[in-house]
Amino acid sequence: MFKLFQWLLLDLAATLACLSFCIGNNVSYDSNAIIINGERRIIFSGSIHYPRSTEEMWPDLIQKAKDGGLDAIETYIFWDRHEPHRRKYDFSGHLNFIKYFQLIQEAGLYVVMRIGPYVCAEWNYGGFPLWLHNMPGIQLRTNNQVYKNEMQTFTTKIVNMCKQANLFASQGGPIILAQIENEYGNVMTPYGEAGKTYINWCAQMAESLNIGIPWIMCQQSDAPQPIINTCNGFYCDNFTPNNPNSPKMFTENWVGWFKKWGDKDPHRTAEDVAFSVARFFQSGGILNNYYMYHGGTNFGRTSGGPFITTSYDYDAPLDEYGNLNQPKWGHLKQLHASIKSNWERRFSLTAPAQTRTLVALNADENNDAIVDMLGDRKYFLPAWSVSILDGCNKEIFNTAKVSSQTSLFFKKQNEKENAKLSWNWASEPMRDTLQGYGTFKANLLLEQKGATIDSSDYLWYMTNVNSNTTSSLQNLTLQVNTKGHVLHAFINRRYIGSQWGSNGQSFVFEKPIQLKLGTNTITLLSATVGLKNYDAFYDTVPTGIDGGPIYLIGDGNVTTDLSSNLWSYKVGLNGERKQLYNPMFSNRTKWSTLNKKSIGRRMTWFKATFKTPSGTDPVVLDMQGMGKGQAWVNGRSIGRFWPSFIASNDSCSETCDYKGSYNPNKCVRNCGNSSQRWYHIPRSFMNDSINTLILFEEIGGNPQMVSVQTITIGTICGNANEGSTLELSCQGGHVISEIQFASYGHPEGKCGSFQSGLWDVTKSTTIIVEKACIGMKNCSIDISPNLFKLSKVAYPYAKLAVQALCSHD
Numbered sequence: 178m179f180k181l182f183q184w185l186l187l188d189l190a191a192t193l194a195c196l197s198f199c200i201g202n203n204v205s206y207d208s209n210a211i212i213i214n215g216e217r218r219i220i221f222s223g224s225i226h227y228p229r230s231t232e233e234m235w236p237d238l239i240q241k242a243k244d245g246g247l248d249a250i251e252t253y254i255f256w257d258r259h260e261p262h263r264r265k266y267d268f269s270g271h272l273n274f275i276k277y278f279q280l281i282q283e284a285g286l287y288v289v290m291r292i293g294p295y296v297c298a299e300w301n302y303g304g305f306p307l308w309l310h311n312m313p314g315i316q317l318r319t320n321n322q323v324y325k326n327e328m329q330t331f332t333t334k335i336v337n338m339c340k341q342a343n344l345f346a347s348q349g350g351p352i353i354l355a356q357i358e359n360e361y362g363n364v365m366t367p368y369g370e371a372g373k374t375y376i377n378w379c380a381q382m383a384e385s386l387n388i389g390i391p392w393i394m395c396q397q398s399d400a401p402q403p404i405i406n407t408c409n410g411f412y413c414d415n416f417t418p419n420n421p422n423s424p425k426m427f428t429e430n431w432v433g434w435f436k437k438w439g440d441k442d443p444h445r446t447a448e449d450v451a452f453s454v455a456r457f458f459q460s461g462g463i464l465n466n467y468y469m470y471h472g473g474t475n476f477g478r479t480s481g482g483p484f485i486t487t488s489y490d491y492d493a494p495l496d497e498y499g500n501l502n503q504p505k506w507g508h509l510k511q512l513h514a515s516i517k518s519n520w521e522r523r524f525s526l527t528a529p530a531q532t533r534t535l536v537a538l539n540a541d542e543n544n545d546a547i548v549d550m551l552g553d554r555k556y557f558l559p560a561w562s563v564s565i566l567d568g569c570n571k572e573i574f575n576t577a578k579v580s581s582q583t584s585l586f587f588k589k590q591n592e593k594e595n596a597k598l599s600w601n602w603a604s605e606p607m608r609d610t611l612q613g614y615g616t617f618k619a620n621l622l623l624e625q626k627g628a629t630i631d632s633s634d635y636l637w638y639m640t641n642v643n644s645n646t647t648s649s650l651q652n653l654t655l656q657v658n659t660k661g662h663v664l665h666a667f668i669n670r671r672y673i674g675s676q677w678g679s680n681g682q683s684f685v686f687e688k689p690i691q692l693k694l695g696t697n698t699i700t701l702l703s704a705t706v707g708l709k710n711y712d713a714f715y716d717t718v719p720t721g722i723d724g725g726p727i728y729l730i731g732d733g734n735v736t737t738d739l740s741s742n743l744w745s746y747k748v749g750l751n752g753e754r755k756q757l758y759n760p761m762f763s764n765r766t767k768w769s770t771l772n773k774k775s776i777g778r779r780m781t782w783f784k785a786t787f788k789t790p791s792g793t794d795p796v797v798l799d800m801q802g803m804g805k806g807q808a809w810v811n812g813r814s815i816g817r818f819w820p821s822f823i824a825s826n827d828s829c830s831e832t833c834d835y836k837g838s839y840n841p842n843k844c845v846r847n848c849g850n851s852s853q854r855w856y857h858i859p860r861s862f863m864n865d866s867i868n869t870l871i872l873f874e875e876i877g878g879n880p881q882m883v884s885v886q887t888i889t890i891g892t893i894c895g896n897a898n899e900g901s902t903l904e905l906s907c908q909g910g911h912v913i914s915e916i917q918f919a920s921y922g923h924p925e926g927k928c929g930s931f932q933s934g935l936w937d938v939t940k941s942t943t944i945i946v947e948k949a950c951i952g953m954k955n956c957s958i959d960i961s962p963n964l965f966k967l968s969k970v971a972y973p974y975a976k977l978a979v980q981a982l983c984s985h986d
């Protein structure tokens with residue numbers, strides 16, 4: 178009878194699925210739920226930005242998101258990538274967001290589409306194409322007709338593409354929510370009345386597109402109705418939407434943080450992320466989106482700034498390469514399952530008070546608490562934690578108790594052929610610019626991104642100075658006031674120095690120089706390192722030497738202002754124009770074998786070949802020894818590199834306390850090391866045989882230290898309490914080859930340094946764990962005293978700790 182009922186239910190579910198597929202899903206909401214086809218739901222969602230990985234990586238990332246208990250995947254739409262030139266669109270390769278959404282739907286997940294089209298996202302220029310900047314009369318993100326026309330044209334195009342592919346839930350597709358604008362409320366005040374007019378226009382424009390699902394705006398406390406305003410931050414439990422009928426949604430729960438050149442590695446603990454999520458649902462939240470679930474890589478010149486690194490790992494549940502970042506991924510997976518089990522009874526604000534007490538909060542940063550559950554049972558609640566209980570004595574989950582496995586990865590140089598790369602080099606051709614020849618001239622110092630339209634990081638500024646008296650040659654100093662981000666200076670073809678500000682800020686370059694009688698050439702190369710992506714009027718913040726001033730300061734402070742000299746300009750490098758980074762065209766210059774003289778040269782191209790590492794582990798380029806520049810594999814950019822930029826070594830510590838409010842300076846790692854030493858080479862960038870690696874080195878480095886490596890899982894650990902299940906899994910096809918430590922009882926320490934405690938059983942435990950795990954890709958052990966043939970009385974509150982090794986031969 179029961180079986181029959183189950184089959185009927187299954188049948189009914191299938192019919193409903195078909196119905197929804199055939200005629201579309203009705204997405205609505207009230208203050209306590211998202212309602213999809215009449216079913217009241219909560220949603221766990223995660224940000225995975227399609228251009229930050231490759232098409233080939235998408236299916237695996239989506240599957241891991243699903244396995245991690247997500248219902249939806251969120252992404253922005255990246256305008257600058259899709260419309261690099263006005264009305265010339267690109268939706269190919271990893272920009273094929275339609276295919277991405279279809280894959281998400283095939284996996285059975287929803288999509289939250291945040292069009293923006295301003296996206297911030299630590300993405301170059303916040304996702305705006307640079308051609309917008311130079312349109313006559315334009316002002317971005319305000320009540321400006323030129324801008325609004327462009328925004329509407331692009332937004333409409335994206336919406337129409339989705340409609341054509343039947344991707345909105347109302348059409349049977351996966352998209353359940355769409356966002357217009359992005360965190361405008363954070364910066365709105367300086368835009369004045371025009372800002373208010375603009376945000377109302379955004380709302381009307383979006384609504385007029387008739388997509389049949391709700392629109393949202395994040396960080397917009399005055400969101401025009403019916404648009405739902407949502408919250409971004411580390412914690413959003415105190416957030417209330419501006420309309421009492423709107424559901425409470427957390428569009429960006431920052432699971433870690435982004436990194437700038439010179440920064441340490443951010444780390445937000447699994448305990449604290451889980452705490453934030455549980456508190457949010459406990460206070461009536463119904464959608465939580467992890468920003469990021471997979472951060473990925475800023476390929477090419479897509480990183481924002483200034484100074485955002487190429488890696489956008491974010492300490493997300495899936496690391497930059499797509500590996501599970503454990504224990505974070507597993508801990509959140511368990512959290513999702515426990516919040517979903519009986520959500521409506523335990524969490525919903527409409528639930529009866531007695532059942533809602535089955536979620537217990539201790540928001541104290543320091544002190545554990547004993548709470549009296551319904552007056553009949555005392556319950557221990559660690560500081561800064563939320564417990565989800567089943568009845569008054571059984572804990573289903575506590576945010577501060579991490580039982581999922583820890584995984585430690587290491588980098589490995591595993592192919593003999595790649596042990597030592599053999600390098601060739603070629604100078605960047607600079608004859609023209611060092612002699613002052615450009616392609617256009619002006620009697621002023623130009624703003625950089627306006628002049629380059631960001632077609633390159635580089636802009637050359639060149640001028641001539643005549644000296645006709647020897648006295649004018651004495652004790653000269655060149656002073657360049659620049660808005661950043663990086664400056665290299667040459668006088669009469671000789672290099673005199675380089676400089677950059679911290680975080681890509683403005684700075685003053687000052688250097689004693691020597692001129693000669695007659696004509697002298699001053700050549701300045703200014704480089705941007707990711708255009709600003711956030712703040713009021715961020716788009717107008719100048720870059721490059723922009724007005725300078727540039728002075729020659731002589732004896733007695735006699736200064737000559739060179740700012741309105743006749744300046745020659747050239748956009749980009751000759752090597753870029755010749756495409757020396759592309760193996761097809763790299764023969765456009767003469768390459769020589771690397772020798773001592775060519776090591777440490779600035780403005781130099783380096784070329785080597787390497788064999789694709791076997792297996793499926795992610796591949797990285799160890800750029801130790803290099804300075805700053807950009808790297809390409811088979812002509813495809815893997816991003817800017819700057820391993821010579823060292824993170825300061827203060828404020829790292831061995832311990833990291835999950836308790837208390839998180840901020841990005843807390844629990845940082847990698848002090849005193851390269852801010853980013855390893856660079857992801859997606860496997861799809863490589864071919865079956867030999868690959869060509871080309872580097873452009875701007876400030877000098879030693880390519881002999883560069884190597885191709887794989888990221889391999891090494892040690893894995895589990896540490897779980899009696900009554901639960903300890904699960905271990907090697908990723909990427911590896912199997913458990915050795916149990917290095919196993920103890921049941923009161924083992925102490927953490928992964929890498931477990932020790933026996935006062936009471937424990939190690940020998941027989943090791944045998945049992947070995948039996949269950951050796952040679953397996955994964956194994957699980959239900960922890961009970963019986964298994965270890967012990968009486969429960971002797972070992973109260975026992976746990977099992979295991980450290981194992983995954984094979985890597």
Ligand SMILES: *[C@@H]1O[C@H](CO)[C@@H](O)[C@H](O)[C@H]1NC(C)=O
Nearest residue numbers: 203204205206212214215216
């Ligand atoms: C969608 O569902 C809501 C509430 O469940 C209901 O009020 C509305 O009429 C439905 N819309 C359609 C088109 O079925």
Ligand SMILES: *[C@@H]1O[C@H](CO)[C@@H](O)[C@H](O)[C@H]1NC(C)=O
Nearest residue numbers: 642643644645646647649737
């Ligand atoms: C020297 O150069 C300065 C500035 O270029 C000019 O004003 C002056 O007339 C020149 N003197 C001679 C003797 O050529």
Ligand SMILES: *[C@@H]1O[C@H](CO)[C@@H](O)[C@H](O)[C@H]1NC(C)=O
Nearest residue numbers: 648650651652653731732733
């Ligand atoms: C150049 O500057 C130095 C130090 O400021 C000073 O001692 C020297 O006399 C100056 N030379 C001339 C020719 O003025």
Ligand SMILES: *[C@@H]1O[C@H](CO)[C@@H](O)[C@H](O)[C@H]1NC(C)=O
Nearest residue numbers: 656730731732733734735736
């Ligand atoms: C030269 O000018 C700078 C800045 O205006 C000032 O700090 C410095 O004292 C001056 N030096 C002399 C010798 O006048």
Ligand SMILES: *[C@@H]1O[C@H](CO)[C@@H](O)[C@H](O)[C@H]1NC(C)=O
Nearest residue numbers: 759760761762763764765766
């Ligand atoms: C460079 O190589 C390409 C093909 O590999 C060839 O078509 C082209 O003629 C070569 N150019 C030069 C200058 O050798």
Ligand SMILES: *[C@@H]1O[C@H](CO)[C@@H](O)[C@H](O)[C@H]1NC(C)=O
Nearest residue numbers: 826829846847848849850851
């Ligand atoms: C610096 O890097 C080395 C090598 O990767 C590593 O062993 C060390 O732990 C790092 N230092 C810090 C403070 O993270």
Ligand SMILES: *[C@@H]1O[C@H](CO)[C@@H](O)[C@H](O)[C@H]1NC(C)=O
Nearest residue numbers: 823824825826827848849850
């Ligand atoms: C850390 O920084 C201090 C001061 O900058 C320096 O003296 C010390 O050598 C550095 N230590 C390491 C390990 O880099």
Ligand SMILES: *[C@@H]1O[C@H](CO)[C@@H](O)[C@H](O)[C@H]1NC(C)=O
Nearest residue numbers: 760811864865866867868869
């Ligand atoms: C593989 O790499 C080699 C060396 O760069 C290149 O000649 C060849 O065209 C590449 N093949 C593909 C399919 O990219």
Ligand SMILES: *[C@@H]1O[C@H](CO)[C@@H](O)[C@H](O)[C@H]1NC(C)=O
Nearest residue numbers: 905906907952953954955956
């Ligand atoms: C465990 O490994 C087996 C193969 O050994 C595989 O079929 C299964 O999917 C794995 N389970 C998990 C949860 O990884």
